């Protein structure tokens with residue numbers, strides 16, 4: 400086996416661009432071209448295996464790849480499907496990555512008789528997620544038939560294949576265009592990094608540790624901002640409380656002004672316009688919000 404860490408990534412699709420962007424932010428230098436199955440990272444001993452997202456959990460479980468970036472929906476489906484046939488997959492979520500967010504929802508005709516999960520008894524539900532849906536129905540003791548479809552699930556009620564559907568929803572436009580309305584969310588999903596319980600050799604482990612610490616830095620710096628402002632000295636405590644996800648700001652005296660200080664802080668949560676308005680109302684002036692490119696603790 401090679402000592403290069405191998406990561407499975409979706410080749411093309413909704414996850415691909417953001418997965419590549421995240422790895423590039425981690426400093427990995429690679430290019431994805433044409434029909435290649437493998438992208439070699441030039442500046443680190445890492446290879447990217449470029450595949451369909453549905454294959455990623457299996458590649459990680461089988462050891463063909465050390466890690467994978469995939470939608471939590473696909474991860475959950477593969478794990479639950481493997482339990483059903485009693486071939487448990489030894490894979491786990493290592494990190495939540497915060498992109499490609501969507502919800503796996505139950506939906507039915509906007510003005511039909513199915514308006515809540517309990518109305519599903521005795522119905523047929525079309526889905527590409529029979530594992531996740533089956534586990535949900537079992538948990539809620541709902542007796543319904545699952546009709547498995549690989550795509551175009553939203554068309555099932557219209558062509559009388561099913562009474563309801565269970566599908567991914569992002570903006571909700573697809574459901575709306577098909578006269579369907581969601582009535583329950585059965586899974587909140589985002590891109591995740593998955594790994595297996597297998598032990599890595601020392602070389603791979605060292606590359607992995609380095610990569611993971613960079614991924615953590617990228618995740619943390621994504622919503623983080625650096626805030627600089629001036630404030631009356633007596634308002635520092637009140638202002639610090641308003642700053643989202645910041646505990647110990649730096650306070651710097653301003654020359655020639657005893658009453659004013661400059662305050663600088665890293666905010667680890669989103670800074671909204673509302674936050675700035677609240678800061679201003681508390682006496683802050685000259686407020687600057689700067690992006691943070693990288694972070695490492």
Ligand code: PRT
Nearest residue numbers: 412413414451452470499500501567568569570571572573
């Ligand atoms: O070819 P390959 O098998 O690799 O890709 P794929 O076609 O199976 O998957 P792809 O690229 O469509 O999606 C990859 C992953 O993106 C999914 O597994 C989810 O984790 C995530 N994701 C995020 C979504 C959506 N948002 C999404 N909206 N995947 C699919 N959709 C579809 C949904 O199925 C429905 O048809 O978009 C439609 C709904 O979108 P809205 O915005 O109209 O609600």
Ligand code: ZN
Nearest residue numbers: 451452453454
């Ligand atoms: Zn797929």
